[in-house]
Amino acid sequence: xxxxxxxxxxVVTSVGGFLEVGSMATAAQAGALFGFQLIWAVALGxxxxxxxxEMAGRFAAVSRHTIxxxxxxxxxxxxxxxxxxxxxLVNFLVLSAEIGGVAIAAELATGIGFQWWALPxxxxxxxxxxxxxxxxxxxxxxxxxLVTLCFVVAAVMLHPDWKGVAAGAVPSLPQHDTAKYWFMAxxxxxxxxxxxxxxxxxxxxxxxxxxxxxxxxxxxxxxLGMTFGGTISVGVLIVAAxxxxxxxxxxxxxxxxxxxxxxxxxxFWGFVLFVASLAVACFGATLEVALQQAYLVAQGFGWTxxxxxxxxxxxxxSLVYTLSLFLAAVPIALGLDPLKLTIFSMALTAASLxxxxxxxxxxxxxxxxxxxxxxxxxxxxxxxFIIALGFVLAVVTIPLQIFGGx
Amino acid sequence: MVAGFIFMISSDCNEGKMVxxxxxxxxxxxxxxxxxxxxxxxxxxxxxxxxxxxSTAQAAAMVTDAWLSGAAPSCYASSALLSxxxxxxxxxxxxxxxSPSDPARRDALSTALSRLSNAANQAAxxxxxxxxxxxxxxxxxxxxxxxDLAKAYSEYFAPQR
Numbered sequence: 337x338x339x340x341x342x343x344x345x346x347v348v349t350s351v352g353g354f355l356e357v358g359s360m361a362t363a364a365q366a367g368a369l370f371g372f373q374l375i376w377a378v379a380l381g382x383x384x385x386x387x388x389x390e391m392a393g394r395f396a397a398v399s400r401h402t403i404x405x406x407x408x409x410x411x412x413x414x415x416x417x418x419x420x421x422x423x424x425l426v427n428f429l430v431l432s433a434e435i436g437g438v439a440i441a442a443e444l445a446t447g448i449g450f451q452w453w454a455l456p457x458x459x460x461x462x463x464x465x466x467x468x469x470x471x472x473x474x475x476x477x478x479x480x481x482l483v484t485l486c487f488v489v490a491a492v493m494l495h496p497d498w499k500g501v502a503a504g505a506v507p508s509l510p511q512h513d514t515a516k517y518w519f520m521a522x523x524x525x526x527x528x529x530x531x532x533x534x535x536x537x538x539x540x541x542x543x544x545x546x547x548x549x550x551x552x553x554x555x556x557x558x559x560l561g562m563t564f565g566g567t568i569s570v571g572v573l574i575v576a577a578x579x580x581x582x583x584x585x586x587x588x589x590x591x592x593x594x595x596x597x598x599x600x601x602x603x604f605w606g607f608v609l610f611v612a613s614l615a616v617a618c619f620g621a622t623l624e625v626a627l628q629q630a631y632l633v634a635q636g637f638g639w640t641x642x643x644x645x646x647x648x649x650x651x652x653x654s655l656v657y658t659l660s661l662f663l664a665a666v667p668i669a670l671g672l673d674p675l676k677l678t679i680f681s682m683a684l685t686a687a688s689l690x691x692x693x694x695x696x697x698x699x700x701x702x703x704x705x706x707x708x709x710x711x712x713x714x715x716x717x718x719x720x721f722i723i724a725l726g727f728v729l730a731v732v733t734i735p736l737q738i739f740g741g742x
Numbered sequence: 743m744v745a746g747f748i749f750m751i752s753s754d755c756n757e758g759k760m761v762x763x764x765x766x767x768x769x770x771x772x773x774x775x776x777x778x779x780x781x782x783x784x785x786x787x788x789x790x791x792x793x794x795x796x797s798t799a800q801a802a803a804m805v806t807d808a809w810l811s812g813a814a815p816s817c818y819a820s821s822a823l824l825s826x827x828x829x830x831x832x833x834x835x836x837x838x839x840x841s842p843s844d845p846a847r848r849d850a851l852s853t854a855l856s857r858l859s860n861a862a863n864q865a866a867x868x869x870x871x872x873x874x875x876x877x878x879x880x881x882x883x884x885x886x887x888x889x890d891l892a893k894a895y896s897e898y899f900a901p902q903r
Contacts, residue, residue, distance in 0.1 A: 368797075447817025584800035587793060590829060592822035593801045596808070603813040 343556045348479060350389075350561020351568070355484040356621035357437030358430065358527035358682045359569045360614065361675055364597065365588045366520045367576030369513065372496075372504030375570055377521040379505050381528025382566030384722040386558050387715045388693070391700050392534040393554035396541035399705040403538045404635040406705060407695045413636075415695075420636050422691040424629065427532050429681035431625040431664040435461075436674025437618030440591045441611050451671050458665035461622045465657050470543045470643040473627065477620035484617050486609045487571035490601045494578045501574060519733040523679050525726040526686035528569070531693070532628040539631040543642060551709070572597070591675045622661075630657040687730035689723045787840045788851060791833040792895050795855050798833075799888050802826040802862045806881045809869050816869055823866035830859035847898045854890040861887050 366374040392403060399406060404423075408416040439453035464473065510517035546554070575597045576588070585593060594614070598606030627643060634641035634653040647654035668674060697719060700711045805822045808814035834855035840848060861883040868876035 443821070444818050447821055580801075583804060585797050585804065587797040589794065590798070590801070590822075590825055592805070592818075592825050595814070595818065596801060596804050599808045599813050600804075603811075604815075607808075607814055607818065 339553055343553045343560075346553065346557035347561040347564065348482065350478075350557055351482065351485075351564040354562065354565025355481065355487075355568050355572070355613070355617045356527075357433050357614070357618045357674070357678050358523075358530065358685075360437075360572055360594075360617065361588075361678045362520065362523040362527045362682055363569045363572035364576040364580070364594060365679065366524060367573035367578075368580040368588045369586045370510065370517060370520065371577045371581055372500050372574065373508060373510065374517070374520055374524060375501065375504035375573060376507045377524040378528065378566055378569045378573060380507075380722055380725075381525045382562055382569070384525075384529050384719060385533060385566075386562045387719050388529065388534040388696075389537050389562055390555055390558035391696070391711065391715065391719075392538035393541050393546065393558060394551060394709055395696075395700060395706060396538040397546040397548055397550045397554060398707065398709045400542070400547075401705065402542050402631065402635050403535050403696050403699070404632050406699045408636055408638075410699055410702065410705070411695060416636060419692045419695055420632060422688045423531055423535070423632055426681065426685050426688045427625050427629050427632070428660065428664055429677065429684060430530060430532065431622065431629070431660060432667050432672075433674060433678040433681050434618045434622040434625060435661075435665050436668045436672075436677060438615055438622060439668055440674055441615035441618065444592075444595060444607075444611050444614075450674065451669050454665040454668035455662070457619070457622070458661040461619065461626060462658055462661050464623060465626060465643070465661075466647055466654070468643070470540070473623050473643060474540060477616065477623060480616045481620050483609065484568050484613045486598065486602075486613060487568055487575055490598055490606075491571040491574040491578075493601055494575065496574050496578050501570075515733060518729050519683060522686045522726060522729040522733055523682040524569075525722070526682035526684070526689075526730070528566070529689060529722070529726065530685055531689065532625050534696075535632070535692075536624050536628045539628070539635075543644065548709075575601075589675070591673075626657045626661045626664075629660040630654070683730055683734050686726035687734065690727050693719065693723050788837050788848070788898060791836050791855070792851065792891065792898075795830050795833040795858060796888070796891060796895075798826050798829045799858045799862070799884060799891070802830075802858075802865065803881060803884050803888070806865045806869070806877055806884065810874060810877055810881070816872060820866050820870040823862050823869060827859050827862035827866060830855055830862055834859060844898075847894070850894040851891075851898050854887060854894040857887040857890060858884065 363378065366377070395406065396402060401409070404416070404420070407419060435454055435457050436450065438457045439450035442448070442453040442457070443450040468476075541550070541554070579597050579600055580586070580588065580593065585596065588594065595607050595610040598610045600606070602609060630653045631641060633639075633656045634650065637652070639652040640650045641653040642650060645653075667677065697711070697716065699705055701716065703710060802823055805814060805819050805826070809816065809819035834852050837848060837855060838852040861880055864883060865877055865880035868874075868880050
């Protein structure tokens, strides 16, 4: 009974924590410009993150190591420094984008420019991390994140062409804007397969003291939680396609266009639901990414770490999330467009994936860490294929997007 | 800027073994950069800016509709409309700075974009002052300017007589 409750709570947490500014913005842009045609990218990204999250939980439960801990121990610090730097850089951009997401929500609600909200948002997040516990961060904010289910409700209420939706789950070539199509596919993959998601999950498993008895629960949480989470992203894409794209709003380049997704369906409450979804989803992600930065550095350098410890007991860990939050708020406070930063950081995430995922895959195939629970052929092949696809597409499309190819 | 970057890479090519990987990388990137360079013609600019403007104008009309029906708060609607007006004005400037074979057609396109921008600005002011009749009028002006844009766009890409 206790396990069932834990699984349910884990699934709810995964669902509530799945949507953030990256998945919301990329799905909205993709739906508006390409209709249902890029649903396959969301599906592929979700399959990949299911495998990676399951692996991260399994690795933590069996080896009692977090991913960064394992990589440093297995490959040595000199080899660990590259994935560490890549993850820190990408997480920094993602953290900045998430703070930007909350700041946009605050601007939409109050009319006061998003720049003014960046530092207060960072301060509030810092206060929660400083005073709060892991349970509060993990479950409290994620449960609030269930408000994002409004996109699924909206998608159903719109009665989309379900055959078209199903057809979109199969990869197809674009009829127009080829470079943009592939860039969007890369951004969606990057948003779905954010390294912070599975790295945070492994740290969380250690914080929650998982052991081998949690392997079943881990599988259920990864499978169900991520599938439901992916469904919300598909919901955003469908709503964007039917409400924005079908009405001629095909270029979602301005965050002011985003609330228009829900207003025609729910009226004024659509506006409220959108603002609440954006604020809660991005704030939850802000807390998670900031914590992940601290986990990465503390685990990499072998410092004491744990969100449940008092800051005076893990000063290095606390210092890292403090610095990360305030530094990441600076670009937004200086007026950098959060939407553009989001899309770019998601594409960069896809490009950086091999650096973080390949060492992790090697660990998952190492008997010394996972023994009989090592990876199977299917999970190895699926993850390698999707990561390679994301990497190749990112390397080709990022320069084209920057220099304006069509 | 891109051309400068290519020149920078080529001029550094023979300065020692350390630049070997850079040379290889630059050779691999050259086709991409050239593709990017060639993709920025004036008709592309006009096409891209018109598509962006058409989408932004439609968003402006949707926001005005939402505000008129009480589904969007004034602070959001006015700041969104101002932002859309700025995007439209920028599109007009970019089209105006392009150098096509027929300047008259370019001017017509640019004028239609400016009209859209003005209409979005009017809508923003009306929303800010909570003036429904003016907002309604600005909405009609937006629709009319959208028609102008569609006409100017099709003429811009029509074969030369």
